[in-house]
Each structure stands twice: as C-alpha cells, then as structure tokens.
Amino acid sequence: MTKNIGQQGWEGLFASPTLARLLARFLTHPDTAFYQRELLGAARAHLYTVQQALRRLERTGIVTKRPGGNRVYYQANRAHPAFEDLRRVVLKTVGLGDALRSALAPVADRIRVAAIYGSLAWGKDTPKSDIDLLLIGSLSLRETAALLGPVGRRVGREFNVTAYPPEEFRQKARSKHHFVSELLVSEKIFLMGSADVLTELVG
Amino acid sequence: MSLQSLLADGRIRPHRSSVREVADLLRVVERDLADASVTQLSTDRRFATAYNAALLLATIALHASGFRTASTGHHWATFHVLPEILGPDAQARVDYLDGCRAKRNVSDYDRAGAISEQELVELTDEVRGFQRDTLEWLRTHHPALLP
16 A cells, blocks of 8 residues: 555546646635636636536535626635535645645655644634644654745745654653644544554554 | 845844844853753753744844844744855755744644654754854854954
8 A cells, every 4th residue: 555645646536637626726725715717827727618617616516606796706615515525635635735745755765654733634724824744753853844844835834843753652642641642632634654554653 | 035125124124233242142042052951841841942042043143244133023034034144055954943933833822742852852953053053153254243
C-alpha cells in the first residue's frame, strides 16, 4: 500500500477535470460566493465548459446559485449532507494535501505520520485560521519550515507544526501527556500514514 | 517586504542605536537563554523564552542598521527584514524562526503542551548560533556599537 495518492490525483475521479477543479474551489472557500467569470481561472476552461459543470454541481445540491445585482453567484452549500465529507476529501487532495505532500516529498521517507488537526480538521476554521500540522518522524522544525514556508505563503495561511520523533510521541502517549492524549482522540485528516500507523506507533 | 517599503508604510521608523542599548539587549538575550535552560519550567515556557531571545537578536540587527519597528505585527517585520540586513543566507533562519513565532503564539494563548522536547532543543541550539552570528556581524559591521 502506498501512502501517496496516485498520479492522477483527485481529478482522475471525475469525468471532467473542470468539474473537479470547480468543486475544489467551492469546498476550499465555502464562505465565498463566486460569479461565473471569477471561476474561469480556477477551472482553466472555457466559459461553456464551466457553465456545464456549474449546472451539474447545482443539480447535485452541493453548490447553490443565487442572483445578486446583475450577476449570478455560486457558493458551496454547507447544509448538504455530504459537504463535510467532500470537503475533507478536497483538503486531503487538491485543496491542501497535494501541496503539502509534494512539499514534504524530499523528507517523506523520514515521516511516519503527517496529519492536519485542530480547527481545519473539525471543519470550524476561518480563512485566517492556522493550519495545525502534526508530524511524527525524524525531522527538525527547521527543515519543515524551509519546506512548508512556500506552501503557507501560497495558500495565505500560517502553519503551526508540531514535530515529534517517534520515541518522544510514544513516551508521551504512554505517560498520558495531555496534548498528545488529546491529539490521539481528536479529529485528524491524515496526509501521510494513517490511524493504524499511529496506533502501531503508540504500541 | 523590504526595509524601504516598511518604512514607507510606517511599520518601521528610523532609529539611532547606542552601545548602551546593544549591551542591554545582549544581556536580555543571555538572561533568556539561561532561563530557557531551567528544566523545572514547562517545555512551552522554555520555548517561549528561547524564542524571545531570538526576537531580541533580530531586534539588535534591526536597531544597529538604523531602524526600529513602529506598530503591531512587529515580530513578523523584525524577522522578515533580516535577509536584507544580514544577507540572503539568513532566509532559512527567518523561515524557521517565523515558524517558531506561530508555534509560540499558539502555545502562549491557545493550547498547552504542543511543543515537543526536540523542538525546544532545536530552538535553543539555533538561538545560540544566532547569538554567535550576531556578535560576529556586529564586530564586522558595527564595531562602534560594541562595548
């Protein structure tokens, strides 16, 4: 089993890459209403293709449409039953996960677990929230800062990294260290490794 | 952002440093490094103290170069102008210290225990290196500011 996503990534799941890109844009900016022309850049497609994809998204109910002035606005629908799950998929892949995974690629062989926790993982983040990232492996904060700095600047968010060598994490988990205990039970979005790897690590 | 654009935005102001000021700041750095090694304190507190020493070393570089920060967000600005003052090699240090700034904000205001012992050791080592480099830089570029 690989801990990375296949070559085609998220877009490969969809019949149309435009649809995938639009969905990713809506779900990573759930509180923003977009008008058609604004979405052309994100979709990297012609207007007609974008209109088709928007109709499809609107019919599923994951995106809602409303008029405003002389424009029509489209926005993610937080009330949709699949909203949170789809958003997690997006964050794990195109939204952030792909960017993080490729940034960490040079040190991937030294990472056992990389997971987002905190407000982003619970779905309670705001556009200004830090991205809380747990890293377990043999790597220093200085290394990760150099690798993640450019991603943070690109997404306009700050990373709050907590890096543990596997032994320190295990020892803190066993001694019921409050932060580590809380990490173990809290919501996480795994980017590398998995809940099983974490359980195995704690032993 | 460059020193010139920060100056134009009013985020930094011209400043004249002195032997006394540099000596005072260097003593605070020493004190913080000593406090950060007190093992009876929490890892979080020791990390925040070592971070403060790093901020003061960056402050010395900024002051010696004829500027001081003027308003909010001054930690960010103090670190971000370092490569312009100390040279492009300082960028990796700035990225790292900026990451520590984010960690220290979370640890001071939101959440206890989120700093690993490894991270504390790493920061303390970094600050000692930064202290040596700052003294060397002062000797080379601003010898008149040294006692």
